[in-house]
Amino acid sequence: MARREFIGLLGGGLAWPLAARAQQLPAIGFLHSGSPEPNAKRVAGLRKGLADAGFVEGKNVAIEFRWAEGKDDRLPELASDLVRQRVAVIATLSSTAAAVAAKAATSTIPIYFLVADPPDELGLVSSLNRPGGNATGITTLAVEVAAKRLSLLRELAPKAISIALLVKPSHPSAKPVTASLQAAARTLGVELDVLEASTDREIEEAYLALRPGDGLVVATDPFFFIRRAQLVALSARHGVPTIYDSREFGEAGGLMSYGPNHVRLWQQAGTYIGRILKGEKPADLPVTQAAIFEMVINLKAAKALGVAVPDKLIALADEVIE
Structure with a gap:
């Protein structure tokens, strides 16, 4: 390098x-x-x-x-x-x-x-x-794109009663993103649980707070990006369908990402x-x-989680990782 x-x-x-x-x-x-x-x-x-x-x-x-x-x-x-x-x-x-x-x-x-x-x-x-x-x-466009991530996750987990948002509270977009997702959740008829994390321990505690069948949206933050391997591993261990903000998460084994x-x-x-x-x-x-946003789906992760990815999403994906 x-x-x-x-x-x-x-x-x-x-x-x-x-x-x-x-x-x-x-x-x-x-x-x-x-x-x-x-x-x-x-x-x-x-x-x-x-x-x-x-x-x-x-x-x-x-x-x-x-x-x-x-x-x-x-x-x-x-x-x-x-x-x-x-x-x-x-x-x-x-x-x-x-x-x-x-x-x-x-x-x-x-x-x-x-x-x-x-x-x-x-x-x-x-x-x-x-x-x-x-x-x-x-x-x-963090706020607008976050709502799109929620709707995509809903398509992957249509039976989920609630979906959680993992957010770092000090990030400047934390409040507007949370408000946007709360509004989008009401439209989709799903509960939104907001989980805050600023340390590795708080990330672990957030996953322990998830209920069986919950989905998870990970908010945009460099703090989460540099811990993507940890987050992907926790989602796999706890069986949580999770959507992230960048393709690097999908490449690291995450289920799905949507963003620039x-x-x-x-x-x-x-x-x-x-x-x-x-x-x-x-x-x-x-x-x-940013004008171009891409969706990455990891089918290996989907299989491990027992998630059936709709053909519609596979057709729309910019990259499908086998």
């Missing part, structure tokens, strides 16, 4: 020359709530987007990574550190908390975000069409960050909305 190769170089005699060279390059400050390993494919997408825009890490641009490792309270200091480093632009992709922290840390350094929440309501921009400040980016392809969105972000590095201003770049 590129990261291992980079670490290997730093361990040898080339460390100082590379470090000296990196100081002379324009730097992208990368700020994220999560950790590097679970996001490796997405970072590769970012690097591809930058390359498409003419920027290659170590050649004509440097990337300063700052990972909070699931501890959002570290983000303000990490953001301030990037400001002190005088990076040319700060990227906060698939991490709303990181975007908010970056915006609080600087009103001058350009910020490019990828958030699930309305950026104008978060105070990141004045409006979608005219951001008006130092930030712009992509929004993935984040690898492609990080690649798209890379091209826009390249435009900012070339001199374009965030204030002049309208916020874009």
